[in-house]
Amino acid sequence: xxxxxxxxxxxxxxxxxxxxxxxxxxxxxxxxxxxxxxxxxxxxxxxxxxxxxxxxxxxxxxxxxxxxxxxxxxxxxxxxxxxxxxxxxxxxxxxxxxxxxxxxxxxxxxxxxxxxxxxxxxxxxxxxxxxxxxxxxxxxxxxxxxxxxxxxxxxxxxxxxxxxxxxxxxxxxxxxxxxxxxxxxxxxxxxxxxxxxxxxxxxxxxxxxxxxxxxxxxxxxxxxxxxxxxxxxxxxxxxxxxxxxxxxxxxxxxxxxxxxxxxxxxxxxxxxxxxxxxxxxxxxxxxxxxxxxxxxxxxxxxxxxxxxxxxxxxxxxxxxxxxxxxxxxxxxxxxxxxxxxxxxxxxxxxxxxxxxxxxxxxxx
Amino acid sequence: xxxxxxxxxxxxxxxxxxxxxxxxxxxxxxxxxxxxxxxxxxxxxxxxxxxxxxxxxxxxxxxxxxxxxxxxxxxxxxxxxxxxxxxxxxxxxxxxxxxxxxxxxxxxxxxxxxxxxxxxxxxxxxxxxxxxxxxxxxxxxxxxxxxxxxxxxxxxxxxxxxxxxxxxxxxxxxxxxxxxxxxxxxxxxxxxxxxxxxxxxxxxxxxxxxxxxxxxxxxxxxxxxxxxxxxxxxxxxxxxxxxxxxxxxxxxxxxxxxxxxxxxxxxxxxxxxxxxxxxxxxxxxxxxxxxxxxxxxxxxxxxxxxxxxxxxxxxxxxxxxxxxxxxxxxxxxxxxxxxxxxxxxxxxxxxxxxxxxxxxxxxx
Ligand SMILES: CC(C)[C@H](C(=O)O)[C@@H](O)C(=O)O
Ligand SMILES: CC(C)[C@H](C(=O)O)[C@@H](O)C(=O)O
Numbered sequence: 001x002x003x004x005x006x007x008x009x010x011x012x013x014x015x016x017x018x019x020x021x022x023x024x025x026x027x028x029x030x031x032x033x034x035x036x037x038x039x040x041x042x043x044x045x046x047x048x049x050x051x052x053x054x055x056x057x058x059x060x061x062x063x064x065x066x067x068x069x070x071x072x073x074x075x076x077x078x079x080x081x082x083x084x085x086x087x088x089x090x091x092x093x094x095x096x097x098x099x100x101x102x103x104x105x106x107x108x109x110x111x112x113x114x115x116x117x118x119x120x121x122x123x124x125x126x127x128x129x130x131x132x133x134x135x136x137x138x139x140x141x142x143x144x145x146x147x148x149x150x151x152x153x154x155x156x157x158x159x160x161x162x163x164x165x166x167x168x169x170x171x172x173x174x175x176x177x178x179x180x181x182x183x184x185x186x187x188x189x190x191x192x193x194x195x196x197x198x199x200x201x202x203x204x205x206x207x208x209x210x211x212x213x214x215x216x217x218x219x220x221x222x223x224x225x226x227x228x229x230x231x232x233x234x235x236x237x238x239x240x241x242x243x244x245x246x247x248x249x250x251x252x253x254x255x256x257x258x259x260x261x262x263x264x265x266x267x268x269x270x271x272x273x274x275x276x277x278x279x280x281x282x283x284x285x286x287x288x289x290x291x292x293x294x295x296x297x298x299x300x301x302x303x304x305x306x307x308x309x310x311x312x313x314x315x316x317x318x319x320x321x322x323x324x325x326x327x328x329x330x331x332x333x334x335x336x337x338x339x340x341x342x343x344x345x346x347x348x349x350x351x352x353x354x355x356x357x358x359x360x361x362x363x364x
Numbered sequence: 365x366x367x368x369x370x371x372x373x374x375x376x377x378x379x380x381x382x383x384x385x386x387x388x389x390x391x392x393x394x395x396x397x398x399x400x401x402x403x404x405x406x407x408x409x410x411x412x413x414x415x416x417x418x419x420x421x422x423x424x425x426x427x428x429x430x431x432x433x434x435x436x437x438x439x440x441x442x443x444x445x446x447x448x449x450x451x452x453x454x455x456x457x458x459x460x461x462x463x464x465x466x467x468x469x470x471x472x473x474x475x476x477x478x479x480x481x482x483x484x485x486x487x488x489x490x491x492x493x494x495x496x497x498x499x500x501x502x503x504x505x506x507x508x509x510x511x512x513x514x515x516x517x518x519x520x521x522x523x524x525x526x527x528x529x530x531x532x533x534x535x536x537x538x539x540x541x542x543x544x545x546x547x548x549x550x551x552x553x554x555x556x557x558x559x560x561x562x563x564x565x566x567x568x569x570x571x572x573x574x575x576x577x578x579x580x581x582x583x584x585x586x587x588x589x590x591x592x593x594x595x596x597x598x599x600x601x602x603x604x605x606x607x608x609x610x611x612x613x614x615x616x617x618x619x620x621x622x623x624x625x626x627x628x629x630x631x632x633x634x635x636x637x638x639x640x641x642x643x644x645x646x647x648x649x650x651x652x653x654x655x656x657x658x659x660x661x662x663x664x665x666x667x668x669x670x671x672x673x674x675x676x677x678x679x680x681x682x683x684x685x686x687x688x689x690x691x692x693x694x695x696x697x698x699x700x701x702x703x704x705x706x707x708x709x710x711x712x713x714x715x716x717x718x719x720x721x722x723x724x725x726x727x728x
Contacts, residue, residue: 090558120489148561155530158565162524194454201522228614229621250592257593
């Protein structure tokens, strides 16, 4: 049987640096565990724009459609700020999400024991925190039409459209309920049904999928503003949160920051199963391209490494190997190995991106 | 000269209880400081629905347009959850905001010294925090058309429209820059210009208003997801934040919760100047109707009392009297007077809503 295939898209900023460490991990799995991947690499974001005048070349898009999983670093940077909207680095990422139909974005917000002190929240509020935000990723205001800047009378108006169909809501709800069954069996759905009709439909469909298919899972609903509050107040009340594309963008970023482990958090974006049974999938760290520290060997590669662990688990059915990799990361942290972003006020000497990658390989 | 007029709309849940304490304060100002108001009272939200079958009667709307300022308690409650969208309690509040054209919603997120320990954030992160979120309140996805639940093919689709005109953006930006000049002279504008065209227009117009009219104020731009993160990480980096209706809803709630002083936070919603020079204005606490504790005398009236202080400052040019009221509240807190929501884990005996109101009057 052919090896499973991986497309690596390092992207911009710290993307290439952190991805270099993931490649070491991939090599280790090939050498030591006989888990070999056919790895190819290509450009996305500003890097693709520089080479091809587009943030995602058609050939790259076609490759992404064929492989078993895509690993992405990060996109964007101030160099591209003045580009036209249609060719901004972000458009490359959004095109991948949309054309691969990756509707379910899994964003764990987890607090690593060794880093609990590092949160801006009190230790007791975050220690042991482990929630999963499931964000709808292919619809809503990110993609709805009409959109654009139009002229009306003697002034311009900026328009975007929030749009959700019943089936779009139902499929991401299923994905959240499935996950909940393998975790704490609790889902909280967030919208603004008190002011938005799209939120009313969201709430109704999530409730219906629950009642008909997942009555065993505990379901609650919360307005997204109250959800933002409760995440800040007592995040441990949640297990799985399911929400739309835009609310998910804000809420998952807030939750990630609360853990104090932002440089540590991976994500998986999953679509429908392909012919071989594997879901279409893209894995990427939650953090961005961090242009301010790019190229300096300061970036923390762990979020990207843990994104590969998610790939092992969700794309390649290698849950035990994913556990092994996650444990290796925990060990390295417990040993006090820290990149610059993980240095507390007490100081100490941070390791480089490469040293952190090597430490994880050694711990494996 | 006629006394300035106040319309009191206690609303639902704890609204009437907290408003009862504000009335004591209003009486004190009349008796002791010769500051007399013509006070009338009416229904809004579920209370108005129960009486008139609508969450805001036309006669109440007309009165609100005529008075110098409206004071609102809170709206909503589980009793009204099953009502049709068009008559939900929230629609009463939204109608007031829209028809009075209250485009600038001022939401201070302030950490009271006596309560710094009460935040889920570490004390050093929140102590002394004092930021002002200026939320656009009459446009965006809250009011944009088309909106509704439609049938397309064989399924339903929920649609809302985010819409901002240049002049809508410019006027709320001006309001933020004006405020900044009287505070820390710094404005951070938040949108998602990387994915939404309405965000691109927002950023461009805020920048233009700045360059042409407020070049002396320091202006920065941040994506709203990064903004949510930064509010959680180090909120003291901000002075004034200006953002749209929906982002403002989430971000201001998160910020309010971070302060640990949710039951303490007031808000002002301001429109254009009326013939007498006063702005159209509505004042309300940031907290909701808290149906779980309604009618038990447990609610904290301070947010509503401080909303009246904002009315003194922004509607009645009584900055010194507003300071007096705010100082009275600080004194009461410093004296250790606490409603149930302000009890730390160390316990103690909470005072009732009325006792807290009386304590503030005594401190005046
Ligand atoms: C880079 C940007 C387009 C993206 C988004 O808004 O979805 C990012 O913030 C994210 O959360 O993955
Ligand atoms: C009650 C509700 C309609 C309202 C809103 O969404 O604006 C509330 O959350 C607020 O922030 O004032």
